């Protein structure tokens with residue numbers, strides 16, 4: 001998009017002027033592709049970075065679900081489509097990045113990267129959170145996905161989470177009330193995690209470090225972690241491994257344009273160059289079809305696909321009075 005196009009959009013699209021007054025920052029027409037793990041995706045109509053939890057609450061209360069809202073973390077589990085994301089994309093930043101060391105527990109803000117949380121836990125000699133070092137992304141995204149690696153998931157170490165509902169009301173919800181299962185959490189999509197309290201008993205640094213190093217070594221060996229990817233593309237169907245089904249269907253190395261099924265781990269799609277989101281999604285659908293044809297099993301996307309395929313400016317600017 002050229003600067004002059006951008007100017008025309010800004011004139012014709014009054015969304016930012018219709019949004020609630022906040023202390024945080026609104027930015028219009030943000031190109032998402034440089035920030036996503038896949039390095040693809042269109043524009044976000046408006047990105048909102050709240051100043052703090054109160055600011056976010058005021059925004060949600062006054063927005064009153066009028067403008068669609070999408071929250072993102074580090075985008076390591078997202079395929080943002082080429083047409084972009086209409087409405088407001090909420091990105092939690094520094095004000096949601098506190099880590100508080102408590103007796104045998106850690107309270108961690110949603111914007112904290114898992115790897116950072118794991119490092120702080122190591123330095124404070126707190127065990128149980130080593131698995132975080134193996135999962136890219138933020139605490140907020142990890143809670144939503146009930147992310148897990150090497151035998152531990154968020155739900156195993158979570159005590160409670162602080163969440164804000166679409167009306168701007170704060171809730172503290174115990175772990176067993178969040179309905180966390182395999183790569184999912186039953187809490188409504190519109191609710192936003194702000195922070196969480198985790199079990200973190202004292203442990204010997206040497207043991208924590210050993211576990212983290214083992215995880216790192218295993219990841220390097222088995223995952224294309226240096227590629228532009230979104231992690232596991234499909235969830236494992238009950239009783240099966242998605243990668244085995246994909247391999248058996250002959251899809252290892254399959255490509256569509258610059259989108260490719262990783263040779264190293266065939267449940268990972270990679271962008272080998274200038275792939276579009278549409279190339280990656282099309283390839284994913286081709287893999288699903290081939291797996292269905294060969295095994296009778298319908299794979300389900302674990303990666304979340306958000307946004308529109310084609311940009312429809314009229315729907316972006318329309319009828320939000």
Ligand SMILES: Cc1cc2nc3c(=O)[nH]c(=O)nc-3n(C[C@H](O)[C@H](O)[C@H](O)COP(=O)(O)OP(=O)(O)OC[C@H]3O[C@@H](n4cnc5c(N)ncnc54)[C@H](O)[C@@H]3O)c2cc1C
Nearest residue numbers: 073074075076077136137138140141142144147148193231
């Ligand atoms: C190389 C690689 C390896 C990976 N390995 C693993 C692995 O071993 N195990 C695993 O489980 N996953 C893995 N993943 C996937 C991904 O890292 C996890 O799903 C991670 O938890 C996503 O966090 P994120 O912050 O990037 O969330 P995003 O990708 O930005 O968002 C994911 C979902 O979370 C929601 N979300 C984000 N923040 C919030 C919030 N504050 N409140 C409410 N909802 C929110 C979004 O709306 C979206 O629906 C891997 C990904 C990559 C690229």
